Amino acid sequence: MKKINIVIADDEELFRKGIRFLLEREPNFNIIYEVENGKKLIDYISKTEEFPDIILMDLKMPEINGVEATKVIHKTHPDIKIIALTSFGSKSFITNMIDVGASSYLLKDTTPKMVIHTINEVSEKGFYYDEKVLTIIHENIISSSGKRIKSDLDKKLLSKREIDVLELICAQHTTTEIAEKLFISPRTVEGHRNNLLLKTQSKNVAGLVIYGIQKKLIEITPDFNL
Amino acid sequence: MKKINIVIADDEELFRKGIRFLLEREPNFNIIYEVENGKKLIDYISKTEEFPDIILMDLKMPEINGVEATKVIHKTHPDIKIIALTSFGSKSFITNMIDVGASSYLLKDTTPKMVIHTINEVSEKGFYYDEKVLTIIHENIISSSGKRIKSDLDKKLLSKREIDVLELICAQHTTTEIAEKLFISPRTVEGHRNNLLLKTQSKNVAGLVIYGIQKKLIEITPDFNL
DNA sequence: ATTAAACTAGGTATAAACACCTGATTTTCA
């Protein structure tokens, strides 16, 4: 029987070891490598002589994340099938991963059986999506037909001034305060804020703060408990 | 040899299964139960006849999280040793867990060996902290000596209801919307929000959102650029 | 040189947030 060569990419050692033991119980699986970030994974793939058939790829990894790593590896080695295995289940992540070349998407809240099944299916047929993910993809196809505007808005990057204002909003300043700091009229600040709300599709400042932190436009200290 | 009875509490099935296989290789470990949230864990502990010696507790769980579950279980069953096993490594979380009764704190980015070692140590001596965590605790003791005022304010933990409100504020809901969702008067929500502003020393919702994210009371999915 | 975008700023309104009160239940815990 031809064994399936597998690489595991995840930043949590415990998770790697755990899933490794799970998969090693399958006689036709062969775990050939474990790696804790995307950079090392790309390095490994570019140098190895023994290419994996499957990469189990976490999204959240230091240095280079799973999406970037998938993009690179899929371009240079399209034969290697990549299965996203992560705890993030939002539409954007799933479609994003599939866009950049993932052959499957599994939520960590799945069963060992499903992981094994997915690996076998991807190995045989080249792709596999479970029901949850299929539903999400389906919804996305439907909604993407009528809502080009939304993604267009996403593409519109924030201007310098808007970022200035966003930073000050996140620093808990009011419109008047921001106006004083930037030497402009409060009305202008309001204008910028309204544009920010539009561009980030937020409802209020709470949304802006979350956007800023997500996009790392704003730095927050992980812990300020003195 | 007396076996150590272990319960695993984590919302990710894959992680539970993985660590279960890792631990089952140890002859003196006996995994007696797996559970995916704090509510079910508390239920189980209150009904079972076979008490665990050790609970491996994740912090991020639906329904009732690891901190709350630890608080309850430590109070009702102080003999059960609880080991926090999570990916959150911030000071506040560590000290918080120890405050509510955790006997140890492990980051998921650790080795299987360390988990096994920790379980054995906790089982024998009642507690165990690795170097990383000890350093953090130490830093915390040092800094807390001179800054009583601040830490007193920090000690004022948010109440359940306040956390409910904070979550909804971070989800960009208005006072009226929150009131409807929680089936209380908008005035009450305002009261909670004002208490939140006081307790977190914030100026406005921006500060609340940042606080929620810092303390990981709110989950935000990181952004993996498009 | 022309055009698009960014930056600026004003008018007019309403909705929401924030401040500072008070006080009545209920829960929790020593």
Add this chain to the structure above:
DNA sequence: TGAAAATCAGGTGTTTATACCTAGTTTAAT
């Protein structure tokens, strides 16, 4: 059982944020 904390909710008023407009000036790029 008694005190403290949490939860609920109301009054009154000010400040900010948000919505929907218009429109002039500057800046950057083709």
